[in-house]
Amino acid sequence: MSIPGEWYLILAAALFTIGALGLLLRRNVLVMFMCIELMLNAANLTFVTFSRMLGDIGGQVIVFFVLVVAAAEVVVGLGIVVAIFRRRANTSADDLHILKG
Amino acid sequence: MLATVHPTIPDAATFALSAAIIIGGAFGVITSRNAVHAALSLVLTLFGVAVLFIEQQADFLAVVQVIVYAGAIVVLFLFVIMFLGVDRREDIAHEPLRGQRPMAFALIVVALGGVIALGVGAHWATGAHAVAGPSHLAGHPNVYVLGKSVFTTYLFAFEATAALLVIAVVGAVVLARRPRMEEKAEDTEREEEPAGVATGPSEREEAAE
Known part of the structure; x- marks a missing residue:
């Protein structure tokens, strides 16, 4: 008998909250992006677990799309980081207070 | 769905090891002072998730996870870290906003407890089975089922x-x-x-x- 789905869901919840904690605590934009990846992975794990628990392929298809969206998000996000770094020479989120109107 | 099932020892060991790798890697990401170390810890977590995908018969996604995430996205992160030259230690003991950390921890504990309480209350997985199609067809590999779903539905x-x-x-x-x-x-x-x-x-x- 394989592992019950609840274990996976609790693990995914823990992974998601660790990612959210990192996003709240860290100030380096690059590390914040990595924390977003952690949260996306927690969601992916949840989708695959529900796919297995309900015997439905839809969960796996959504994970496939999440991977694509994550790749696009990282590309645009890192492009923004590079553009900001060119002006500020820093990757701290605190420095973006200059965006305040 | 809280039936008492007893997983076999290999399954339980795989899950425990992967869970330890995932949680350890995740803590590595949020506690590393050096952004390069954070990116390498992220690889650990992604790999652990890939193992759990295989454990749940999502073989294709596990391969894509390793190739796209660990292969492409983390390399992109490392490229940008090295390109910008920000691979130096940063001071994470310094706390610019007073009271932010205790509040963040409190929020996280509430969120995790709430999610798990909701899961227990709702008996974890609810809903109809196999709405978008069955996840396993006898005699067909996982790639076949997934590909057919992606290119039709x-x-x-x-x-x-x-x-x-x-x-x-x-x-x-x-x-x-x-x-x-x-x-x-x-x-x-x-x-x-x-x-x-x-x-x-x-x-x-x-x-x-």
Whole structure:
């Protein structure tokens, strides 16, 4: 008998909250992006677990799309980081207070 | 769905090891002072998740996870870290906003407890079985089932992701491009440099001859 789905869901919840904690605590934009990846992975794990628990392929298809969206998000996000770094020479989120109107 | 099932020892060991790798990697990401170490910890977590995908018979996704996430996305992170030269230690003991950390921990505990309480209350997985199609067909591999679903039921969404990727690539090029004026200013600076210092590949070849 394989592992019950609840274990996976609790693990995914823990992974998601660790990612959210990192996003709240860290100030380096690059590390914040990595924390977003952690949260996306927690969601992916949840989708695959529900796919297995309900015997439905839809969960796996959504994970496939999440991977694509994550790749696009990282590309645009890192492009923004590079553009900001060119002006500020820093990757701290605190420095973006200059965006305040 | 809280039936008492007893997992076999290999399954339980795989899960425990992967869970330890995932949680350890995740803590590595949020506690590393060096951004490069954070990226490498992220690889650990992604790999652990891939193992759990295989454990749940999502073979294709596990392979894609390793190739796209651990292979491409983390390399992109590392590339940007090295490109910007921000691979130095940062001070994470310093706390710019007073009371932010206790509040963040409190929020996280409430969120995790709430999610688990909701899961227990709702008996974890509720809903109809196999709405979008069965996840396993006898005699067909996982790739067959997933591919058939992507190219029939979810074809429109699949095409939309193609458009999304093109837009992302164009957006990245536009964002990372130097503005015209800046480019010209740098060109003039370069021309003003003393000519004797420049040793391009063509000049080096001439010298060798």
